[in-house]
Amino acid sequence: MLALAGLVVLLGALVQGTVGFGIGLVAAPLLAIIDPALVPVPMLLLGTAHAALGLVREHGHTDWPGVGWALLGRLPGTVLGVLAVALLPPRWFAVVVAATVLVCVALSLVRWHPRPTAPALLVAGLVSGTGGTASGIGGPPVALLYQNAAGPRVRATLGAYFTAGSLVSLAGLAAGGEFTVDALRAAAVLLPFMVVGFAVSSPARRLLDRGWTRPAVLALASAGALALLGQAALG
Template sequence: MWGVVFVAGAVVLVGALVQGAVGYGMNLVAAPLLALLDPALVPVPLLLVASGHAVLAMAREPADTDWRGVGWAMLGRLPGTALGVLAVATLPQRPFTALVGAAVLICVVLSVTAWRPRPVPGALIVAGVASGTLGTAASIGGPPIALLYQHDTGPRIRGTMAAVFAGGSLLSIGGLALGGQIGPRHLLLAAALLPFLVLGFLLSGPVRRVLDGRIRYAVLTVASASAVTLLVRSAVS
């Protein structure tokens, strides 16, 4: 068991470093690998440690958070979470995952060429719906919102994404707790992974300063990797 925890911790460390530097990406790195190591590691333990990461990120760059944008995104995330649950229950997983991956990749290509997305209220509500749906159904909910903020500064992207993730995680944890799906083992696994999360977050400090001059490229790279991961997952699952 401790060998699995150590390997899982290394995965969480890398995910925490990526998310701490770019603003999102932990689930892209951690969710598929943790599920292979031990299905009990997802979603509850990962969700719990990801909540801790969001709190740390908010505390590190509190002045740069776009709280108005967070409110609009969370307004969309509520129905989006319900749509994600419905998608899991009713839609074939492989075609849905492929469709999501293709949609994210198309958005990346458009934003590189002609589309200049901005975090205005209507776009944030739509992105919140997409984020809630994708995060619930495919464990990758960051790209829709991150793409809207790609032209902002690194601190603004990280602070805003952290606040959205904190709110979304609280909703998810509350729902899982009410459903009786959080048990002592989940709490123990999350506690064992927490030191790795903190270490990865601390290591992201110097990395984020390097990336801040090219944060848009980092955002687009992580979004592209998310899309490719979903396409590969749909092809091999």
């Protein structure tokens, strides 16, 4: 089970290191199937470390004003996410995780060309804060606004947003009593897999930027979400 969870994290780290987001979208549904205790706190810890690495790698391309607006929206979203974790039973929590992923995939398939304006970033930050705190999946709402930007700008901006935003979500979960020693231990065990995935993403960016990354992310995320919904239905 450890090897399987590590492989999932490695794949998610590879995808996020290539396109700017994806570790939560790819890994969270599958980790929730392997062991629900791996979501959301361990997933958020791994996502925070990955985002910081990505920001350091391409920091010169960051859209800092956009990051600020998105973070402003994330603050109330974090509160909503903490309430979801505290109030929803495990079975319904799994449904929420899966539904979050499927909605994000559906939006990605729509021929929609949003722009990262201040109002749009506020709303995206709110939705991202809720989903990121409750399920470890907070990337797609903000990433969609930058889908037409150059690769380095997308990766650096999302790296900055995820680094700060995930810390806000972790603080909220800690205040809500969801932050445990077991969660820290689980994140530490999976950390080497995340680092390997990030390292591999450096050369992979040139290969996957040819148009293969987005279809692969959407397909894998959909498969993981549907599997999670099936588990919840059987449970």
